[in-house]
Amino acid sequence: MNIKKPKLTVVGAGPGDVDLITVKAIKVLKTADVVLYDALVNEELLDYINPEAEQIFVGKRRGCYKYQQEQINELIVARAKSSGHVVRLKGGDPFIFGRGAEEMEYAASFGIDVDVVPGISSSLAVAAYQNIPLTKRGSAESFWVITGTTKEHKRSNDIALAAKSSATVVVLMGMSKLSQIVKFFQDEGKSNLPVAIIQNGTTVREKVGIGTVATIEHIVAEKELKNPAIIVLGEVVKHRKIILDIKQQYANVLQG
Known part of the structure; x- marks a missing residue:
């Protein structure tokens, strides 16, 4: 045998x-x-x-x-x-x-x-598919990838530390703790910080919500966003709109 x-x-x-x-x-x-x-x-x-x-x-x-x-x-x-x-x-x-x-x-x-x-992590690829770079000169020199829910089903304390930095923050498995996550950033005076939430990223079922720390919970409710999703907090989220605007400008030129 x-x-x-x-x-x-x-x-x-x-x-x-x-x-x-x-x-x-x-x-x-x-x-x-x-x-x-x-x-x-x-x-x-x-x-x-x-x-x-x-x-x-x-x-x-x-x-x-x-x-x-x-x-x-x-x-x-x-x-x-x-x-x-x-x-x-x-x-x-x-x-x-x-x-x-x-x-x-x-x-x-x-x-x-x-x-x-090794595999391509959703923390990198899902953001990239939405034209959101985790690092960009002038916007972010580093990034954090944090679990929103620990082994004990509690919120990770590292989020509070990340909120104090200028780094891009990516939270996985964090939708159930979104209110608590947002509160950390509000306490640091970052209510206007851009936020993206991407559900089922890189798939045909992908859904996206873009807002700020102050507005993202309303947007999540409006768009009915839920897990599996990643949360991206940082100035780099603005890059998505820059690319969309450039594409639209070229489309307008071609049509004109």
Whole structure:
């Protein structure tokens, strides 16, 4: 009997657009014996998986967990030992609030070989698709990427620190804490700071709300924005309108 060596490869699927997965990630999917994938993974990517591989959905939908994290860890080890190469396919980048490191540590503690294929993080790509650069000369020299909700389901204290800086601030998983996030920036006298909220970024279901710290909650309610979404706070949000205005000017010239 040909017994396959147990292995785990944690793979980043990118932010949503099927074309934003890496070539290396596709190559790995073709070698998988088992693939465990999350809810934020574009299901079109499942077409790249080895057709003989077992596919298991382990994500969260509508607030319901199909598997708890401890169960996912155990499933990875069990399948690696029984089937061989397990690919853990995660939205975005698996090392940016994706628990990829935790799953690798758990598998490695059972003697399983582990590897990672980085993915394009939604914190970068979703903003970029809306012509929002996280850094720009004269606007922002650095950026923070922060989780809006910690492991204990509380607001991250790092947001208060970020609000004091001149950096661009990107908050993932922060929609349920939006009022608290906005309050930090208001307390720093930044009510006029531009804010963008992008739901289902880089996909055909994308929705966008643009405002300021003072107005963004009203815009979210008006546009019915919700998770999955990222929040971008900073002067760089203005770049989006600059590009749109330039495009409109050229369109007017062509029409005239």
